[in-house]
Amino acid sequence: MLRVGLTGGIGAGKSAVSSRLAERGAVVIDSDVLAREVVARGTDGLAEVVAAFGPGVLTADGDLDRPALGKIVFGDETARRTLEAIIHPRVRARAAEIEHGSPADAIVVHDIPLLVETGQADRFDVVLVVDVPVELQVQRLTSHRGMSDTEANQRIASQASREDRLAVADVVVDNSGSLDDLDHRLDKVWEQLAGHGPDTKR
Structure with missing residues (x-):
């Protein structure tokens, strides 16, 4: 198994890369999707968010009110860290479950927008960065x-x-060109990733 950490700045086109790697056979684990799942209605993650920030972060239906929560944590470093301490461990645990269930020879791509910010680069065999000016x-x-x-x-x-x-x-x-350009680049990247053995280390 080759574990790939995929990241890129907002607007770089990371989602386009992620979907194209999936088309080529990668097992893609999207941390944004998991971050929503771990605080879905009825989860202990949501219960902990409510305990930390109050019932005002819930909608009338009992779902997480993301705009309301965003107003609380935006610009408040302590609140943001509290939220991350609730969500990030759960996301990593769920990602590990999915990875564990993948084939032994899989190329598993962890799509993590904040990979650098959360200090996760060393967790992966290969770090792939989508880059634009x-x-x-x-x-x-x-x-x-x-x-x-x-x-x-x-x-x-x-x-x-x-x-x-x-x-x-x-x-x-480099994703500063067209989607056709991106496809050509990813064909080469996929060959590069597929050529690595399971014991590849950074």
Whole structure:
């Protein structure tokens, strides 16, 4: 089994890379999806969030009110760390379960937006970073997600820097071109990943 950590800044196109790796045969474990699952209605994760932040973070239906929670933790380092201490261990445990159930010869891709920020690079055999210039990140966020330049730059600044991500990368995927360009690059990356033995270490 080859364990790959996939990351990239907001607007870099990490989701496009993740889906294309899945098409090529990778087992993709999406930490964003798991982060929603572990605080779904009825979970102990949601109960702990409510205990920490109060019933105001619930909708009338008993689901997590993400905008309400976001207002509490945005800009509050202590609150953010409290939330992460609830969610991150559960996400990692669930990811480990999925990985354990994968074939022994699988290429398992852990899609983790905050891989660098949470210090997880050393957990993987290969770290794959999706990279674009900051100017292109801003352009994509303003044109595709309706953000202002200020909002886009704030979101980018809240993440690890481009330099910090590249510093931990074993494989860098340049996604500044077209989707056809990306497919060609990923064909080569997939060959590279498939050529590694199960004992590959960073």
